[in-house]
Amino acid sequence: MISRNDPCWCGSNKKFKKCHYPQLKNNSEAPKNYLKSYGIIIKNKKQVEGIKRACKIAAKILDKLCKAAKTGVTTLELDNLANDLHKKYDVIPAPLNYGSPPFPKSICTSLNDVVCHGIPDKTKLKDGDILNIDVTCILDGYYGDTSRMVIIGEVSEEKKKVVATSYQCLMESIKILKPGIKIFEIANVIEKIAKEKDCSVVNQFVGHGVGIGFHEPPQIPHSYNDIQIPLVPAMTFTIEPMINAGLRECAVDPEDKWTAKTIDSEPSAQFEHTILITENSHEILTLL
């Protein structure tokens, strides 16, 4: 929790006690100051409504894709289905052509030791696989970003553990979110759970502000950090912990420049939600 002598959450650079203490209610200056101090876009009502709609559709598309992920199905077939679903809901897949080199597909499919940014291809899913499917869609210019794991058939105890741990890390870190909580506190929750389960937390990729753009400030690291920025109402961002069964280090494929794998080939798992900070708490926007 923010204490009296900390910098005020409104971005004024005054001490909390000299500024908005004891009420965290008067946040009228936060949008201006957060943009100026941190580049963080505090959303207005209309933007929040748009982001909520985009997030609901992202969640629906993700759910349908997860249900289609079965033994024998290729990740390319999942990408084709994703294209159909994006058309059906009249939304744009944000990954397609994103970044440099341009991401070539509409979703990310990250299998087993792939940590994130896996590219759909002709690989058939098989018994014993774990797969992350990551959907980001754009509706009327607003973004919703969410991902989940799918377990294919019978998987090893180690894979079960890393999937369950990544889910627990996400959901437990969401529970603490409310105005005044600082960004570093999110990672503290995640690191503690991962350690208890003898798993590691990836630090080369982070959660992020989202909504008006795909990746906005601030970064939301999942590993120990010292980002003192307090959360304020109408912030929207993702938490998306990547949890490894072995070492935390990943390496990006030098050929495709996207696929990130664990360096020890041990499995990795990830779940992601887009979150809205509300006046007293938070809302998970990417629930069905």
Ligand code: MF3
């Ligand atoms: N959806 C991913 C995230 O959670 C980003 C994917 S970028 C892409 O931030 F280009 F690989 F699609």
Ligand code: CO
């Ligand atoms: Co994301």
Ligand code: CO
């Ligand atoms: Co994502």
